[in-house]
Amino acid sequence: MTDTAMGRVAEATPPGVARRIRGLSDRAIAWIFVAPTIFLLLAVNIFPLIWTIRLSFTNFRANRPNAEVESVGLRNYQRILTDADVWATMQATAHFLFWTLFFQVLLGFALAWLINRKFRHSDLWTTIIVLPMMLSPAVVGNFWTFLYQPQIGLFNYAVEFLTGVPATSFSMIGEVSLAPWAIVIVDTWMWTPFVMLICLAGLRSIPESIYEAAECDRASPWRQFWTITVPMVLPFLMLAVLFRGIENFKMFDLVVQLTGGGPGNTTTLTSIDLKREAFEKWRTGYSSAYAIVLFVTVFGLASIYVKALNKVKER
Structure with missing residues (x-):
């Protein structure tokens, strides 16, 4: 001015x-x-x-707003922490979290390392790779549901080619043992580019002078990778794990779009279980306690993880 x-x-x-x-x-x-x-x-x-x-300390039901609301103390929390179905849901969520983070970190870092080599048309390949994360979960869910169809799904024909199981009698999202892996594959396909971009930012923040000094000291490429690249990219990698871990703990839309929380309860994650309690069974007080338990779990784990991340940054 x-x-x-x-x-x-x-x-x-x-x-x-x-x-x-x-x-x-x-x-x-x-x-x-x-x-x-x-x-x-x-x-x-x-x-x-x-x-x-x-x-969370009441028996309130949202579909009965005029009913008398009574205080139940810690009964809702006690029922949640002693319910075998809740613990099975937690286990399914932990399984989903571990394998999605494992594959996304592994593939994301590998793709970032390759693209950082700056080969011909690397910018074009970067754009192509990040396309999945630009799509909405609803679109991705419908697309992969089509691929998983027994009669026409291209993914099933690939399985038939590798295993010999007829494609018309096989549905990955219909198999109890394979449905969780079907979701892991889709989430990895969609969000690996996100991890790749964060890792790529970390790789390109490393000064070239460090590698030049290592070459003067006759350090091999393998030693440079483990003593320079990995330690300096580790904070970025841990940040990506934090973001994806929190998001995947809240995963809802993609799972519902693919399997609806079935078959059985193999793909019923905590977010889906919470939704059923709150909006299908209308146990609002119980679901409020459930939400608080999940919030405390995520907040506690994230706080511990952030402290570890800060220690890594200080090195």
Whole structure:
């Protein structure tokens, strides 16, 4: 803003307002601008959390708003922590988390390392690789459901070629033992590019002078990889694991689109189980306690992980 424009703004400001503004410190002015955002965050995040905690100690049902609400103490939490089905759901979620993160980190880092070599048309290949993460989960779910179809699914014919099992009698999303792996494959296909981009940023942040110094010391490419590349990319890799771990813990739409939470309960993740309790069985108090248990679990694990990440960054 030019001096002339600033002068016009100052002249247009009422004298009383101008005196009050001049009397405010920079800190007070900063709070004036930040306060609406803080208030909005409190309204959107903190209030629902407090309300959920309150409901978790009651037998409230959302489909019976006029029914008498009774306090049940810690009964909802006790039922959750002693329910074998809940622990089976937790186990299925942990299985999904581990294998998706394992494959996404492995493939994402490998792709980032290859693209960082800057071969011919590397920019074009980067664009092609990131296309899956630009699609919505609904589109990806429908696309892969088509691929998994017994009669026309291209994926099934590939399985028939490798195993000899007739494609018309085989459905990966219909097999109890294979349905979880079907979801792992789809999520890995969709989100490996995200991990690749973060790893690529880490690789390109490493100064070339470090590699030149290592070559002067006659360090082999393999030793450079393990002593320079991996340690310096590790914080980026851990950050990608944190983001994907939190997102996959909340995975819902893709699983429902592919399997609907079946067959059986093999692909029933905690998010799907929570949705059933809240909006199919209408056990709002119980589902509120369930949500708090999941929140504490994610928050606790994420806090421990962030501390480990900070220690890695300080090295």
